[in-house]
Amino acid sequence: MKGSMSCSQIDPVKYARSYLGSIALDPQKYRREHGEPAPFVGAVLADGPTIGWVMGDPMDKETQVEISVVIPVFNNAGSLKELYTRLTQVLESLGKSHEILFVDDGSTDGSFQRLKELNAQDKRVKVLRFTRNFGQHPALAAGFRRCSGKVVIQMDADLQNPPEEILKLLDKYREGYDVVFGVRKKRKDPLYRKMSSSLVSWMLKKFIGHSAQTNISAFKVMGRQVVDALNQCQERFRFTSGLISWLGFSQIGVEVEHAERAGGKPSYNFFKLVFLTLDLVTGFSYLPLRMASVLGLIFALMGLISGSYILLKKLFIGYYILGYASIIVGILFFSGIQLLCLGIIGEYLARIYRETQGRPLYVIKETVE
Known part of the structure; x- marks a missing residue:
């Protein structure tokens, strides 16, 4: 296997990025440049685990x-x-x-x-x-x-x-x-x-x-x-x-x-299924982000129309709105919508953060063949 090291002090992730280069980051580029399939990408530590990325072409x-x-x-x-x-x-x-x-x-x-x-x-x-x-x-x-x-x-x-x-x-x-x-x-x-x-x-x-x-x-x-x-x-x-x-x-x-x-x-369990569903949504669709944008636009227009109506009624009729309950309910409702939209954006940001950390998908401690 390519990427063997004899020194356990070497950081395997840094090694894979620097030494393996195009293999670790672009197996198709490796095939174009070398005229052969890219091997399994990994760094093997002396008496230690295999750090693996899922890339490259099939084995021989x-x-x-x-x-x-x-x-x-x-x-x-x-x-x-x-x-x-x-x-x-x-x-x-x-x-x-x-x-x-x-x-x-x-x-x-x-x-x-x-x-x-x-x-x-x-x-x-x-x-x-x-x-x-x-x-x-x-x-x-x-x-x-x-x-x-x-x-x-x-x-x-x-x-x-x-x-x-x-x-x-x-x-x-x-x-x-x-x-x-x-x-x-x-x-x-x-x-x-x-x-x-x-x-x-x-x-x-x-x-x-x-x-x-x-x-x-x-x-x-x-x-x-x-x-x-x-x-x-x-x-x-x-x-x-x-x-x-x-x-x-x-x-x-x-x-x-x-x-x-x-x-x-x-x-x-139930909670793992919820997280799996969130990963599915953020991994295969931008629909939640678009829904958040549409919701924001809809409620902004509703606020503009309602505010204009109240202002005109106040100026020309002298109408005065009584009661704070409706105001509090409205604030709580729109605050909930805002937090929901922020949560959706946060899910996508968290996914981007995790993807850019560069950590291996798994670490193999032992192989038995």
Whole structure:
């Protein structure tokens, strides 16, 4: 891998920016200047972690397998053995070369030890371990960057999407679609999860800005071209399904079974779903900013018209407005509107600030292959 250092005192981020140069900031420029794909961008510290950015082109085609399965893991120790057994049976029935890439997103329940045991049993199992919990979408980004399959399957580790349903997705994928995602027949989730998913799906359709079919399913099959395009997306705060829809590849849904959660706690509670929704809105649309501008214009005109009416009535009729209650209510209402608009602007500013910090998307502490 490019970007090796022997001195642990060197700042990896500064190293990546100065030494790797165009690779770290513009993989397309690297291809134009060097006539070859840009490698994975990272700085490897002696006896330390890998600091990674999701950029560059796919790995050497000679290392490819037919199918890669990318699975983020966060405190799923109780379901990993069963997941591996059932998933391996499905993949071996296909008769194609494959790999299973688990990304341990800072688990604290012994998941990593279970994954190491699976690797010792089967070298087709590969494991990336983060230094801490970076989130589901950075974990997916790391898996997509490291996987080598011509076809890539994304799924969760909680067995809510039965591995046996992969066959349905692959059958549809062979018809020529770029992305095939699972549509749950009877979703076994709390009501707030169902409602929030419906809301996010509706928002994607409104915000993406074209007619591509949208989905937020974590169970999908993608071609290599889709994964390579995802690897070129450089935002720090990622929403994988939204990016896939934005890229414009052909998508279709297939009905699949949905089971009860086998182990661990849901990675998204109510508040995390709220923040995910805010990231979705600010990441894919300027509509809230435009709405704030329109609201400001509307209320400014209302204030001008009302003020003119009261002034004219006072001058020509001697009309006098009594009561402070209506004034206080008006002040509170318009103050609320102003704070809402400031909050919307603040969300965009915060996103810009986070994107310009230059921090890596994730940090890999250990790799097991």
